[in-house]
Structure formats: structure tokens, C-alpha cells
Amino acid sequence: MPEISRYCIPYTPFTGKLESSRVGIVSTAGVHLRSQPPFVLEGDTTFRLIPADATTDLTTVTHDHYDHTDARRDVNCVFPVETLRELVAAGKLGSTTPEHLCMGYSQAMREIKEKVACEIALITRKWKSDAILLTAG
Amino acid sequence: MEGIPTVLITVDPEQSWQARPSRAFYPRGFKLGHSLGQPGARDLHQRLVIDALDLLIHPEEPGTIAEQEYPEYSPLDKSS
Numbered sequence: 380m381p382e383i384s385r386y387c388i389p390y391t392p393f394t395g396k397l398e399s400s401r402v403g404i405v406s407t408a409g410v411h412l413r414s415q416p417p418f419v420l421e422g423d424t425t426f427r428l429i430p431a432d433a434t435t436d437l438t439t440v441t442h443d444h445y446d447h448t449d450a451r452r453d454v455n456c457v458f459p460v461e462t463l464r465e466l467v468a469a470g471k472l473g474s475t476t477p478e479h480l481c482m483g484y485s486q487a488m489r490e491i492k493e494k495v496a497c498e499i500a501l502i503t504r505k506w507k508s509d510a511i512l513l514t515a516g
Numbered sequence: 517m518e519g520i521p522t523v524l525i526t527v528d529p530e531q532s533w534q535a536r537p538s539r540a541f542y543p544r545g546f547k548l549g550h551s552l553g554q555p556g557a558r559d560l561h562q563r564l565v566i567d568a569l570d571l572l573i574h575p576e577e578p579g580t581i582a583e584q585e586y587p588e589y590s591p592l593d594k595s596s
Contacts, residue, residue, distance in 0.1 A: 388579050390538040391519030393572035402569065405522075408551070445548040453555030462552065462561040471566060503520055510572055512565065513524040513537070514551045 393510060400509035403476030404429075405499060408450065408457040408516045409442025409483040417441035418483025424495050426482045428502070431475045433460050444484050445516035457516055476506035523568050525551050529581045540581040541568035547591050554590050 409418055411427040418425070420443040429438070435454045440447040450457045460479060466472040480499060485491060503511055524540040526532035527548055532540055543564055546553065553560040567584055576582055 386536075388536045388538055389519060390578045391521045393521040393575075397566070397569055397573065400572075447549055449549055449555045455552055455558075455561045456549060456555055457551045459552055459561055459565055462558070462565055465558065466562055466565060469562075471562075472569075500520075508520055510521045510523065510569065512568065513522055515526065515528070515532075516548050516551065 395509060397472055398470060399473040401474045401476055401507060402463060402472050402510050402512060403503060403506050403508040404458060404460065404463070404479035404481075404512050404514065405503065406458050406479070406481045406514040407483070407485075408481060408514055409440045409447065410438055410450070410454060410458040410481045411441065412437055413439050420484065422485050422487060423483045424485050424487050424490050426480050426495070426499065429458070429460060429479045429481055431460065431464070431477055431479065433479075435461070442483050442516060447516065450516075457514055459512070459514070463512075473509075476503075476508045478506070521572055523571050525564070525568050526581065527551055529583075533579070533581060536579055537581075538578050539571040539575060541571060542581050542583045543589065544583050544585050545591075546586075546589060550589075550591060553586070553588075557588070557590075560586060560588055 418441040524537040
């Protein structure tokens with residue numbers, strides 16, 4: 380893959396309508412299922428796949444760089460997995476991706492750029508998503 | 517090269533700007549841990565997601581961080 384200038388803003392145009400679009404979430408908020416291994420608080424470049432039918436009760440947050448008290452009470456504060464389903468039910472979005480993706484805290488930017496981002500791109504492409512919503516904490 | 521359109525919701529626009537997101541949305545005054553608002557604010561969460569995704573339909577100049585006020589945001593709301 381050719382090197383992109385650090386001054387470049389990668390931009391993919393959107394065509395279509397939200398009402399017929401499939402939308403997924405990619406986040407660094409540290410959200411994962413309670414049944415999944417927690418993130419390493421000091422730094423972690425792994426990610427967790429969150430099923431699209433996940434609920435607050437099934438999720439938790441492992442992240443030491445923001446106050447996630449409220450996100451543990453309502454995951455949608457930082458990771459709108461239930462919100463997307465509500466918007467689909469209301470006819471405002473077409474569908475959600477079958478799963479979403481979340482990372483925890485990391486400062487390993489080179490590893491993320493050269494390895495993890497490529498892995499995430501492959502996964503999001505399999506989702507056949509029309510758009511991805513990015514959130515942090 | 518083929519990509520996927522993205523929209524970032526950020527509560528730290530200064531830091532996010534350095535990452536040069538293609539589309540970014542800042543709900544003004546929202547605190548860390550409340551990217552979409554306080555817990556239980558279902559209508560606010562929905563509205564904010566749609567407002568952010570609207571940048572796909574009505575894009576600003578790449579690199580711009582769109583801002584919007586939400587008077588219904590209540591950072592200290594601890595109701596469930």
C-alpha cells in the first residue's frame with residue numbers, strides 16, 4: 380500500500396441515503412462484552428467484536444483514561460449499539476452491521492497504523508457497511 | 517484504493533483535529549465519557565447519531581469539525 384502523506388486527509392465520498400444504509404461502529408472507548416477478556420489498561424492494541432444485538436447489561440468498559448461510570452450504566456453514552464438498533468427500528472437507518480468493533484487505550488501508534496488498522500479495515504469491509512461511526516470515550 | 521465513509525463523534529476536538537478525520541462532529545460542551553450524552557438520554561443519543569451521520573449527506577470541508585449545541589445535555593444527570 381502506498382504511503383499516504385501525513386498531511387493528507389483520507390476521504391471516501393458517501394452516496395445513498397441514511398434510510399437505506401448499513402452503519403457500524405468502530406470505537407476506542409474500551410467497551411467489550413463481559414464474557415470477553417478485558418483490555419490491558421496500560422496499553423492494548425487488540426480489539427473486541429461486539430455483536431449488533433449487544434445490550435448494556437452484556438457489556439462493560441475497561442479503560443483507565445476517562446470516567447466510564449456512566450458508560451457502564453448505559454453503554455450508548457460512548458458506544459451507541461442500542462441507539463443504532465432503535466434508529467433502524469424507526470426507519471432512520473437501513474440496518475446495522477452484524478457486529479461492531481472496539482479497542483481500549485493505546486499509544487502504540489505505529490503498530491496501530493501499520494498492522495491493526497489494516498486488520499480493522501478488512502473486518503469492516505466484510506461487514507459491507509455503507510458508513511462507520513467512530514467514537515472514543 | 518477504496519475506503520469506507522466515516523464520521524467521528526468527538527468530545528475533544530483539539531486532539532481529534534490532529535488525527536485529520538475526514539468528517540468529525542463535536543457536540544459542544546459534552547464531557548469525556550459522554551460522547552453521545554448522559555445515560556438514559558435515548559432521544560438525545562438518537563438525535564446526535566443522526567446529526568453526526570448527516571455529515572455524510574451534507575459534508576463540510578475535510579478536516580473541519582462540525583459543532584452543535586444540545587441544550588438538553590445534562591452532564592451531571594445521574595438519573596437512570
